[in-house]
Every structure is written in structure tokens, then in C-alpha cells.
Amino acid sequence: MNVEVTITVNGTAHRLSVPPRTLLSTLLRDELDLTGTHVGCDTSSCGACTVLVDGDATKSCTMFAAQADGSSVTTVEGLASNGELHPIQEAFREKHGLQCGFCTPGMMITAVQILERNPSPSEAEIRSGLRGNLCRCTGYHNIVAAVQHAAANSGGD
Amino acid sequence: MTTDTLIGQEVTRVEDQALITGRGQYVDDLRLPGLLHLALVRSPYGHAKINRIDVSAAANAPGVVSVFTGADLAEQLGSLPAGWVLIPEQTGGEPMATPDHPPLAIEKVRYVGDAVAAVVASSPAAASDAVALVDVDYEPLPAVTDAEQATMEGAPEIHEGVANNKSFDWTVAAGDYDAAAAEADVVVKERIVNQRLIPNPMEPRGIMADYNAGTEQLTIWTSTQIPHLVRLLFALVTGHPEHKVRVIAPDVGGGFGCKLYLYAEEVIVGIIAKQLEKPVKWIESRTENYVATTHGRDHIADAEICGTSDGIVTGLKVHVYANLGGYLSTFAPAIPTILFGLMLGGCYKFENLSCTVAGVFTNTTPVDAYRGAGRPEATYVVERMMERYAHEIGRDVIGVRRRNFIRPFRRGHDMPIGVTYDSGNYQGALGAALDMFDYQAFRQEQRDARREGKLLGVGFSTYIEICGMAPSAVAGALGAGAGLWESSTVRVHPTGTVTVFTGTSPHGQGHETTLAQITSSRLGIPMENVEVVHGDTERHQFGTGTFGSRSLAVGGEALMMSLDKVIEKAKEIAAHEMGVDAKQVVFENGTFYVEDIQEREIPWGDVALGAYWAKNLPDGLEPGLEAVSFFDPQNFTWPFGTHIAVVEIDEMTGETSLVRYVAIDDVGNVINPMIVDGMVHGGIAQGAGQALQEAAVYSDDGQLLTGSMMDYAVPTAEDMPSFETGRTVTPTIVNSLGAKGAGETGTIAASPAIVNAAVDALKHLGVTHLNMPLSAEKMWRTIQDAKEARRARRSAAARRGN
Numbered sequence: 001m002n003v004e005v006t007i008t009v010n011g012t013a014h015r016l017s018v019p020p021r022t023l024l025s026t027l028l029r030d031e032l033d034l035t036g037t038h039v040g041c042d043t044s045s046c047g048a049c050t051v052l053v054d055g056d057a058t059k060s061c062t063m064f065a066a067q068a069d070g071s072s073v074t075t076v077e078g079l080a081s082n083g084e085l086h087p088i089q090e091a092f093r094e095k096h097g098l099q100c101g102f103c104t105p106g107m108m109i110t111a112v113q114i115l116e117r118n119p120s121p122s123e124a125e126i127r128s129g130l131r132g133n134l135c136r137c138t139g140y141h142n143i144v145a146a147v148q149h150a151a152a153n154s155g156g157d
Numbered sequence: 158m159t160t161d162t163l164i165g166q167e168v169t170r171v172e173d174q175a176l177i178t179g180r181g182q183y184v185d186d187l188r189l190p191g192l193l194h195l196a197l198v199r200s201p202y203g204h205a206k207i208n209r210i211d212v213s214a215a216a217n218a219p220g221v222v223s224v225f226t227g228a229d230l231a232e233q234l235g236s237l238p239a240g241w242v243l244i245p246e247q248t249g250g251e252p253m254a255t256p257d258h259p260p261l262a263i264e265k266v267r268y269v270g271d272a273v274a275a276v277v278a279s280s281p282a283a284a285s286d287a288v289a290l291v292d293v294d295y296e297p298l299p300a301v302t303d304a305e306q307a308t309m310e311g312a313p314e315i316h317e318g319v320a321n322n323k324s325f326d327w328t329v330a331a332g333d334y335d336a337a338a339a340e341a342d343v344v345v346k347e348r349i350v351n352q353r354l355i356p357n358p359m360e361p362r363g364i365m366a367d368y369n370a371g372t373e374q375l376t377i378w379t380s381t382q383i384p385h386l387v388r389l390l391f392a393l394v395t396g397h398p399e400h401k402v403r404v405i406a407p408d409v410g411g412g413f414g415c416k417l418y419l420y421a422e423e424v425i426v427g428i429i430a431k432q433l434e435k436p437v438k439w440i441e442s443r444t445e446n447y448v449a450t451t452h453g454r455d456h457i458a459d460a461e462i463c464g465t466s467d468g469i470v471t472g473l474k475v476h477v478y479a480n481l482g483g484y485l486s487t488f489a490p491a492i493p494t495i496l497f498g499l500m501l502g503g504c505y506k507f508e509n510l511s512c513t514v515a516g517v518f519t520n521t522t523p524v525d526a527y528r529g530a531g532r533p534e535a536t537y538v539v540e541r542m543m544e545r546y547a548h549e550i551g552r553d554v555i556g557v558r559r560r561n562f563i564r565p566f567r568r569g570h571d572m573p574i575g576v577t578y579d580s581g582n583y584q585g586a587l588g589a590a591l592d593m594f595d596y597q598a599f600r601q602e603q604r605d606a607r608r609e610g611k612l613l614g615v616g617f618s619t620y621i622e623i624c625g626m627a628p629s630a631v632a633g634a635l636g637a638g639a640g641l642w643e644s645s646t647v648r649v650h651p652t653g654t655v656t657v658f659t660g661t662s663p664h665g666q667g668h669e670t671t672l673a674q675i676t677s678s679r680l681g682i683p684m685e686n687v688e689v690v691h692g693d694t695e696r697h698q699f700g701t702g703t704f705g706s707r708s709l710a711v712g713g714e715a716l717m718m719s720l721d722k723v724i725e726k727a728k729e730i731a732a733h734e735m736g737v738d739a740k741q742v743v744f745e746n747g748t749f750y751v752e753d754i755q756e757r758e759i760p761w762g763d764v765a766l767g768a769y770w771a772k773n774l775p776d777g778l779e780p781g782l783e784a785v786s787f788f789d790p791q792n793f794t795w796p797f798g799t800h801i802a803v804v805e806i807d808e809m810t811g812e813t814s815l816v817r818y819v820a821i822d823d824v825g826n827v828i829n830p831m832i833v834d835g836m837v838h839g840g841i842a843q844g845a846g847q848a849l850q851e852a853a854v855y856s857d858d859g860q861l862l863t864g865s866m867m868d869y870a871v872p873t874a875e876d877m878p879s880f881e882t883g884r885t886v887t888p889t890i891v892n893s894l895g896a897k898g899a900g901e902t903g904t905i906a907a908s909p910a911i912v913n914a915a916v917d918a919l920k921h922l923g924v925t926h927l928n929m930p931l932s933a934e935k936m937w938r939t940i941q942d943a944k945e946a947r948r949a950r951r952s953a954a955a956r957r958g959n
Contacts, residue, residue, distance in 0.1 A: 021282070035186035036179020038410070040359045041443035045866030048359060076179035085177070093173040096831045099839065100665030101176030102183065102359040102410030123879065130874035134866070136359050136411050137665045139842030139903070140874040142835055 003066045009034065010078030018065050024058075025049045027065040028075060036076040036105045040134070047133030050106035051075045057113040059106075059132070076105035079112070088112050088150045097146030099137035107133045111147045120151055163674040163684065167831040170670040171684070181408045184363030184380050189436040192365075193222055195426055196284035196439070198274040198291045199448065200266035203300035203520035203859015204313060207264060207273060207293060215276055215290040220283030224291065225275045225429060227261030233428045234260050235394045237419060240386075240487035240638045243325055243494060247635075253325035253516070256316035258484040260394075260421035266295070267315055267483030268520050269859050270448025275425055277437060300520040300859040304478035305457050307519045315483065315518045324481055324516040327494040331502075331573035332509035334463075337472035341463035345549045349541055350928045351534045353455035353480065353853040354846075355863070356527045357871050358664075360410020361441035362450055364422055366430035376403045377427050382412045382662050383702030386639060388694045390419035390487070395428055402427075406692035409664035413843070414526035415451050416664070417704050418487035422449070447864050452853055453527020455480035456493060456534050462542040464507075466550050468557045472509030473501055475538055479516050482523035489525045490516060495635050496531025496623065499576050503539040504583040504621045504797055505561040508573045520859040526704065528843055529622070529904040536620045540909035544616070544916065545925060554913070555596065558619050559584065568890055569792075578621070578795040579889045579897070582823070586885050587619055590799035590821040593883055599803070607921070612806040613816075614918025617799065618910035624898035625794035625891060626705030642789035643712040644700050647676070647719040649727075649782035651769040653762035654686040657719075660700010661712035662692045666900060667832045668708055672716055674828055675894075679720045681747025682761060698785065706796070706898025709828065714892035715788035722784035727764045730782075733775040734759055734767065794889045794897035798822035800841070800906035804914040804931075811937025813915055815845050815878055822902045823885045826895035833899045834882050840903020841880055846872040847904075848911035850930050870930075923947060 002017040009032060016031055028034045028051070037060055040048035044062040051060045052074040060073075079086040088108050091097065098104040107130070114121055114129035121129065126147045127140070135143060175181055212224040227234075236257040243253045262271045274291050278284035299313040306312060307322040315322050338344050365378045375397055381387050384404040392399035409416065422439055430437040441449060457478040464470040479493030498512040529536075547557040563570055565582040572578060596615075603613045626632070629640040646658040657676055661668055673687040680687075690696050701707075724744055731749035732739040735757045742749050747761040767773060768782035803817035820837055827833050850870040854862045863869040888895025908929060915931050916924055922943035927935070 019282070029185075033188075034179065035183075036181070038183070038360070039185070040361065040410075041866045043443065043865045043867045045871075046359060046443070076177075080178060089177040092177050093169050096170070096835050098173060098176055099667070099835060100359065100411040101172070101181050101408065104176055105179055108177065127874040127877075132873075134357075134359065134871050134873065136357050136413065136843070136871065137839045138835060139838035139840070139880065140872075140877050141838040141842075141880050144874065144879065 005065050005069045007068055008072040010074060020066060022065040023061055024063040024065050024068050025060040028060060034075050034077050038102055038105060040102060045134065047110065048103050048106040050109045050133060052109055052113065057110045076108060079108065087153050091146040091150035091153065095142050095146040095149050097138065097143045103133060103135045107135060107143060111150065114147060115151055115154065119154060163678045164828055165830065166674070168670060168674055168829055170667050171673060172667060172669050183360055183408045183410055184365055184378050185440045187365055187378055187407065189367055192436045192438055193277050193279060193433065194281040194284045195275055195277050195429065195437050196288045197272045198276065198288050198293065200262065200269055200271040200273060202266060202295050202297050203269050203302065204298040204315065205266050205295040206298060207262065207266065208296055209294040210274055211292040212274060214292065215287040218287040218290055220279040221287045222277045222279065223433060227259055227263035227273065230261060230428060231263065233395055234424055237421060238390055238393060238487065239485045239490065241491040241636050242638065243327055243490050243636045247327050247329065248325045249328065253490060254316065254319045255485060256319060260424050268522055269861055270522055271483060272421055275429060277429060277433065302519050302521050302855040302857060302859055304455065304480035304517040304519055307517045308478065308515060315520060319518060322518040324485065324518060325490065327498070327514045327516065328512065329498045329574060330511045332472065334472045334474045334509045334511040337509035338461065338463040341471055342466035343546065343550055344461060344463045345542065345546050346461045347542065347545055347926050349458045349460050349538055351454045351456040351458065351537055352929055354453045354527055354851055355447055355853050355869055356413045356415035356450065356453055358411030358413055358415065361443055361446040362416060362420065362422065363440045364426045365436065365438040366427045367436040368431040368434055370434045373401050374403065375401060375427055375431055376405065377423065378405045378407055379423055380409050380416055381406045382417045382664060382704055384662055384692055385660060385694050385700050386702060387419055387423060391424060391427060394419065394424050397431065403695045406662050412664045413528040414453065414530055414704060417526055418451065444865050447869070448522050448861055451486050451525040452482065452522050453524060454534060455524050458538050460538050460542050462546045464546060468550060468552050468560045470505060470507045470546060470561050472507055473539070473542065474511040475501060477514045479514050480519050480521065480524055481516050482519060482521045484523050486523040486525035489523060491636065492526050492531045493534065497535045499574055500532050500535035500623055501539060502572045502574050504563055504581060504619055506563055507561065510574055521855055528840065529901045532622045532901065533844065533905045533908060536618065536905050537909045540618045540620065541912060544913045548920060548925060554617055558587065577792060579792055579891050580887045581795065581797055582885065582887050583619055583797060586797060586821045586823050587799045589883060589885050590801050590819055593821065593881060594801050594819045610808055612808055612918040614804050614914040614916065616802045616910045616913025616917055618906040618913070619799045620906040621795055621797040622901060622905050623793045624706035624796055624901070625710035625790055626707045627793055628791055629789050641701055642787050643707065643715045644698055644787045645712065645715040645719045646697060646783065646785045647723050649723055649765050651766050653682065653765040655680065655682065657687060657689045657716060658697040659689060659691050659712050659716065660697060661708040662702045663708065664703065666703065666708060666836065667829065671709060671828045671832060672713065675713060675716060676720060680761060681745065706900040709894065709896045710794045710892055710898045711788055711790055713894050713896060715786050717893055718786035718788055719784040722786065723782055726782060729775055729778060730767050731759045731764050734773060790891050792891045794825065794891050796822065796824045796897040796899065796902055798902060798906060800910045802910040802914040804911060804918060806915065806918050806936060808940060811933040811940060813849060813931045813933065813936050815849065815911060818878060819881045820903065820906065821883050821885060822899065823887050824899040824902065825889045825897035826886060827884065828896065836900050837882050837903045838880050840901060841907045842872055842877050844904045844907025845877065845911055848908040848929050848931060850876065850932065852930050919943060
């Protein structure tokens with residue numbers, strides 16, 4: 001028996017009927033075709049699937065779609081607006097914060113939240129904030145630089 | 158004016174727009190109508206006989222389309238191939254053992270994760286539900302996971318007829334180590350374990366296949382580093398004709414060597430799609446990835462170094478038990494042999510070297526290349542033993558290295574082991590690193606810190622690596638089953654825009670940017686007028702792929718050759734148009750002109766159009782403007798450098814942190830410094846991960862105890878510092894770009910630098926060696942044991958004093 005889920009994703013409202021065990025990540029990828037949200041593990045470790053659920057960075061593979069009923073979700077596809085890249089997207093490109101790109105959507109969503117909570121984070125605060133998101137390509141060096149760059153561009157120190 | 162405007166520039170990447178907006182297309186993002194989903198039944202035992210497989214319950218489960226066992230597919234599937242068969246001249250005259258590797262196990266399973274059946278269903282959930290319903294009657298057999306133990310009498314036999322579970326005993330030597338050791342003032346021995354690692358690209362593997370029964374065309378999308386080799390090997394294993402197979406590597410989420418083979422799943426998914434005449438997809442879960450995708454390293458090395466008491470090393474001897482896992486993966490035999498043994502000379506002058514490697518089957522996941530692949534293991538032995546020796550004779554690790562370095566050279570240096578380094582300046586890289594680091598200041602800081610109960614240590618790694626894989630004749634003579642050249646096509650369109658096709662297959666390395674920079678600079682056209690195409694066997698002729706830091710050194714040179722050919726033909730067309738001899742035509746900044754006749758100038762776009770319009774071509778010249786090239790290098794390339802690590806150890810808890818890291822790399826000429834630095838950073842983090850926290854651990858009966866990301870410690874942002882990187886530039890003579898390759902330096906250099914640093918921090922306690930990873934528990938025990946031993950020494954001395 002399916003469950004009904006009402007969910008707003010990147011500003012668009014959806015009403016969907018899905019099997020109860022459907023994960024939020026599965027709903028985004030398979031029902032809404034938003035494949036920018038990646039699934040890199042099955043233990044909530046890697047963070048590639050991170051999205052904003054009502055403003056909180058959330059690992060979408062760790063949440064049933066049904067639990068997101070009534071929520072507003074932002075995925076990587078929703079970061080840019082009116083054809084303008086989000087400052088964090090610009091910063092990841094400018095500072096070479098990505099290589100293979102697989103962790104990047106989740107990494108950027110987490111970075112958005114870090115900067116929302118603290119517009120001028122220290123390097124240690126950035127590294128601590130990113131610890132739930134794994135990257136195997138960059139050694140994190142340029143991801144940290146990108147977050148610092150975005151902070152500076154947004155008026156933080 | 159120069160045309161090299163973008164060479165050496167930090168150009169931001171062409172790839173990024175799609176990847177930062179969620180428009181990447183990894184295999185799991187691809188959709189086809191009527192797509193079926195495949196899941197695999199995998200062995201829960203390390204070693205077991207398969208008595209019976211009952212698929213009836215699974216076949217009747219909701220959504221299930223079909224279930225296949227190895228017996229069902231035996232006629233369509235041959236053994237997975239051994240892609241590198243070591244030559245008998247290097248294996249004591251005995252041919253190496255290459256036992257069959259059935260894609261689905263039929264009689265026996267040989268490691269946890271060995272696949273025994275495939276379930277195809279209408280959804281991923283239905284397929285994985287049905288996997289649990291496949292009833293396999295296993296008869297567990299004794300297992301062995303340690304390579305040394307597997308060679309001992311009484312060890313379980315993993316492959317029938319393979320004595321002592323040894324695939325091979327491989328040997329290389331130079332000079333006479335035993336004579337050198339007999340004459341040496343000092344001989345130092347150490348058992349050095351290079352633990353097993355799990356590569357962990359962030360995208361696990363994924364495969365989708367679609368078959369058109371009308372055309373017999375089979376298309377396979379796979380997360381791979383080698384689409385053309387996958388196509389070739391797929392055709393060999395399945396008998397499906399090569400020209401009727403198209404392999405596409407779409408966006409690939411990291412590889413690090415573990416996507417460099419023909420995998421069982423590729424032939425299983427392909428053949429089942431063909432049989433069902435339906436598109437089929439398999440996506441590897443991370444937990445599955447940990448057992449089903451190759452692992453790396455896993456060496457037990459017994460090393461010996463000998464030399465004089467004043468710091469001249471005279472020889473090195475190494476015996477290795479190299480764990481191959483349950484079967485031979487495609488390139489597995491080459492990794493602990495060719496890429497290990499030939500690197501043991503390091504950047505040093507000693508002439509006596511002895512290396513023997515036992516390649517051993519065990520009941521574990523197959524082991525093959527993982528970033529660095531043989532070279533990190535070699536560098537770890539060499540650089541660890543250099544510092545071990547320096548400590549033994551009471552000399553500074555820098556002075557000892559300098560004393561033994563090969564002098565700088567630009568045009569080749571023959572090594573006793575039989576290889577020829579291309580160019581090197583090892584003193585230069587060490588000097589640059591020391592300038593950045595300030596060694597004297599550190600030693601003072603270390604003494605001060607120790608008085609405050611803080612343990613600091615510094616470690617060095619003056620590494621060298623073998624890259625630019627590879628001269629095909631050399632590789633072939635050493636057992637390679639494929640050529641290792643690279644190809645390119647440059648297609649100039651009538652409007653003057655250009656498509657570059659490359660046989661390399663990037664998965665994060667930024668080839669679309671780097672190759673466009675080269676093309677733009679050579680042709681004098683904007684980068685946005687160049688598109689780089691890769692990873693599709695139907696769009697580009699045969700290519701070799703991306704591994705072994707080869708893409709620029711070999712693939713980039715293939716591109717240069719095609720660009721040269723296109724320019725030569727364009728000059729002929731321009732000369733004809735201008736009524737001059739082609740030899741008089743100069744091509745610069747996108748313009749053809751004749752010296753001293755400035756009014757006769759033809760822009761690139763006009764020549765491109767002229768080549769296709771063909772109304773005024775020289776007699777006998779074919780229309781069109783396109784060139785194809787294959788570059789087979791005459792030698793490998795040999796990047797080098799100096800890495801310096803500082804670790805801090807908490808004496809109370811043993812917790813060991815990497816607090817500073819300086820890297821000077823010499824990768825020859827650099828096209829895009831930003832991209833090179835990025836690869837160095839990532840490599841360092843992987844080497845640091847090995848040194849500090851990563852280890853794949855098996856129980857004796859073959860269970861992977863570190864079977865998920867909860868158990869295997871991939872480094873996080875919090876575990877790493879920022880890195881201080883720099884370069885010296887010693888161009889290679891092997892290609893015209895002067896580029897050596899930059900993808901693996903960090904991984905090769907980092908682990909010895911960090912372990913050397915930890916030993917340095919504990920040297921005053923009498924510690925001479927540590928095995929990786931430097932976990933807090935291990936370090937705490939080491940400190941406690943060392944202090945206990947020191948107390949015992951002191952009280953014994955006190956008693957003697959009384």
C-alpha cells in the first residue's frame with residue numbers, strides 16, 4: 001500500500017503516491033528525475049545525497065519520503081536562481097572545489113548551511129562543518145578554499 | 158607574439174558547469190524505457206563449495222523477470238582474462254598460474270562477495286528483495302586471508318593445482334646484494350607491512366546495457382577508466398563481436414585504479430541484456446563495493462638495507478608476499494612486480510638490488526591497482542628504509558639522502574635494474590621543499606614541544622615514480638596483454654571550431670579543460686571553440702584509457718601530433734590561396750601569413766572553410782581537415798619530488814595528527830597548475846589516509862570486518878590540514894609537451910613521509926618502526942611499551958652502576 005507525500009521541491013509543489021519504504025533520495029531521483037542528488041553509500045556516511053529539508057542539511061538517503069511529507073526541499077538543481085549561479089557554486093568552480101563531481105552537490109548544500117549559520121567561519125569551523133561529507137578527489141583543500149571564498153564574496157571575513 | 162597563451166594558466170574547468178548544477182550524467186542517472194534492474198547474490202563465505210542453488214522462490218517473487226546462475230550462463234561466458242601474464246624469464250622459468258575466473262561462480266566461491274547468481278526484476282527494490290530468496294547450499298571450506306600464511310604447508314588450496322596458492326615467484330636483481338651486505342658496515346632489517354586498502358571512489362560502480370536484436374548492437378554504459386579495453390575484453394570473454402559492442406563511460410565519479418578492469422558484472426549485465434532483449438541496469442551499493450570492487454596494496458615486505466657507517470647506501474633487498482585475493486584481476490600481476498620491483502632504486506645511486514615477490518591467492522577480494530599501484534609500496538619500502546638506516550648510523554636523514562642522490566640529469570640516466578629515468582633533479586626538489594619548510598626552526602620547535610610533553614616529528618619522502626604508461630614494446634616484453642599507446646583525432650569543422658577526440662577516459666582529472674587549453678593555444682582559437690570528446694568507443698577509435706598518470710604524457714602528445722598534422726595541411730591550403738610555397742607560411746595566433754608580406758594574411762576560419770568548400774585546393778590534396786594520431790612513447794616518464802610531513806602525537810592518548818604538509822613535486826611542464834595542485838592535494842589525502850587511519854581488515858575465515866563506511870575510515874575534512882604545495886620543473890624528453898604526469902604523486906609520497914614523521918617523534922623513546930595505520934590505540938601501546946623498555950634499560954643500567 002502506497003503512502004501519499006506532499007512535498008515542495010525547489011519551489012514546485014508535488015503530490016506523489018509512493019511505497020512506504022521509499023527514501024527521500026529515491027523520490028527525488030526516481031519520481032522527480034532530480035538526479036543531481038547522488039547516493040554514494042548505504043550507511044549515511046558519505047553525504048553525497050545531502051539536501052536542505054526545511055532549511056536543514058539532511059542526508060536524503062536516511063529519511064523516508066513519507067517523513068518529508070509537508071516539507072520544503074532544496075536540491076542542487078535549486079541552488080541557482082534566474083540563471084544566476086549560487087555564490088557557493090561560483091566558488092566551487094573558481095577555487096577548483098570539485099574533480100569528479102560526485103560528492104559536489106551534497107558538499108555544496110552542506111556548505112550553504114555552514115555559511116547560513118556562520119557567515120565568517122574559521123578554517124577549523126569549515127572543516128568541522130564538512131565532516132559528514134566525504135570527498136576522495138580533492139583532499140578537501142580546495143573545498144575549504146571554496147567555502148572561504150564564498151564567505152568572503154558574501155561579505156563575511 | 159606567442160601562441161602559447163593558455164599553456165600554464167589556471168583556467169577554470171569546462172567540466173564544472175554541468176557538475177555544479179546537478180546536470181552530471183553518471184550511470185545511475187541514465188534512464189531507458191522498459192529498464193530492468195539487476196542485483197547479485199554474493200557469497201557470505203570466504204571459501205565454500207556450492208552444492209546446489211535453488212532459485213525457484215526468487216523466480217516467483219513479485220516483479221522478478223528472471224534469475225541466472227553461473228551454470229545458466231556458462232555457455233555465453235568464458236573466464237575473465239588475465240590481462241598481464243608475467244614472463245617466465247622473471248618467474249624462475251615457471252609460467253605463472255592463471256586459474257579460471259568465472260564471472261558467476263559455479264563450483265566454488267573464493268571470497269566473501271564472489272557472485273553466484275543474478276536476479277533481474279522490474280525495480281531495484283524487487284531485485285534486492287528477491288536476492289534474499291535465492292537459496293544457495295554452501296559447504297564452507299577452511300579459508301586463508303593472509304598472503305604469507307597462504308603459502309605455508311597445510312594452507313587451504315584455493316585454486317586446484319596451484320601449489321602453495323602462489324600464482325608466481327617474480328624476481329629482479331641488479332649487482333650482487335649479498336656481496337654488498339657481506340662487505341657493509343651496517344645491515345638493517347625490517348618487516349614492513351603495507352596494509353590492504355579500499356579505494357572508495359565516491360561513485361560506486363554502475364553498469365547499464367541495452368541490446369537491439371535487430372542490429373545485434375549491444376551498448377554498455379559503465380563507470381570505467383578504460384571503455385575501449387572493456388569493449389575488447391567483453392568481446393573476447395563473451396564472443397559477441399567487438400564491432401557490435403559500444404561501450405560508453407559517461408561521467409565517472411572517481412576511479413583511483415579500481416575502475417580499470419573488465420569486471421564480472423560488465424559481462425553479466427551485458428549478456429543478460431542481450432538474452433532478455435531488454436535494457437538492464439546494475440548499480441553497486443557501497444557495501445557491495447567494499448567486497449566486489451578491487452582492493453589495493455596488501456604487501457608483507459621483508460626489507461634489508463646495507464651501507465657504510467658514514468652514510469653511503471650500497472644495497473637493498475626486498476622479499477614481498479603480495480596478496481592477489483581470490484582471483485587474478487585484469488592487471489593484478491603487474492602491480493606488485495613491474496610497478497614495484499623496478500622502482501626500488503628510488504632516486505639513489507646504490508647498485509645492488511634484489512627483489513623477489515610471491516604473488517599469492519587468498520580468500521579475499523581481488524587486489525589490483527589503487528592510485529600509485531606498486532609505486533607507493535616501493536616508495537614506502539625505500540623511503541622508510543633510508544630513514545631507518547640514517548637513524549641506525551646516527552646521521553641526519555637529509556644528509557644521508559643527499560649523499561646517495563643521483564646527480565641531476567636532463568637526458569636520461571640508466572639505472573642498474575635496467576630502466577632509464579628520463580630527467581631528474583632530486584637535490585633541487587629537496588632544496589625547494591626545505592626552503593618552504595625551514596628545517597632548523599622545526600628542530601628547535603620539536604625540542605621545545607617535547608619539554609611541554611608534546612611529541613612532534615618530521616618525516617621526508619624523496620620519491621620517484623614511473624608514469625606515462627607506457628612504451629608498448631617494453632610493456633609487452635614484460636607481459637602486458639595490450640598496447641599502452643594513446644590516440645587522438647582532431648576534427649576541424651568548416652566554421653573553424655574543433656572537436657578533439659581522445660582515447661583517454663577522465664574521471665575527475667579535467668581533460669576536457671587541459672586538452673582544450675592545448676588545442677586553443679596551438680590553433681590560436683578561443684577555448685569555447687574546442688570540444689573534447691572521450692569515453693565512447695563509437696565516437697572515437699581505439700584508445701587505452703586513463704591510469705598510470707598517462708593521460709597528458711601519452712594522450713596529450715597524441716593530441717599534439719594530430720594538431721601538427723592539421724596545421725601542416727592547413728598551411729598547404731593557405732599557401733595555395735596566397736600563391737606561395739607552404740614552407741613560407743607561418744601560423745601564429747590563428748593566422749596564416751608569409752614573413753614580410755603582411756597584407757597576405759588568412760585567418761584560421763577561412764582555411765577551415767576552404768578545406769571543406771574545396772573550390773581552391775592544391776592539386777591532389779583531399780578536402781577536409783582532420784587528423785588521427787597514435788603516440789607510443791619510447792620510455793616511461795619519471796616524476797619525482799620531496800614531501801615533508803609533520804605529525805603531532807598526543808602522548809596520553811596516542812592520537813596522531815597530521816599538522817603540516819609540504820609538497821614539492823616535479824611533474825615536468827604543467828598545462829594547468831590549478832588542476833595539477835588539485836590532484837596533488839587529493840593524492841596526499843589518500844596517502845595520509847593510509848598512513849593514519851585506513852585499513853581493510855579480514856577475519857581469519859574471510860569476513861571483511863571493515864565492510865562499510867562506518868568501519869573503514871575514509872578521511873574527512875576534519876582529518877586533513879591544508880597543504881603547502883610547490884613545484885620544480887624538469888621537463889621530460891619523452892614527449893614534446895615535457896609533461897611527466899601528475900595524478901599519483903601525492904599518494905606515492907605521503908605515506909612514508911607521515912610514518913617517518915611519527916617514528917621521528919618517538920625516536921627518543923627508542924622506536925625504530927611503525928606499521929600503518931597509525932591508529933591511536935597502536936600509537937598509545939607503542940609509547941607505553943617504549944617507555945616500559947626504557948625504564949627497564951635504565952634500571953638495568955642503574956643496577957650495573959651499583
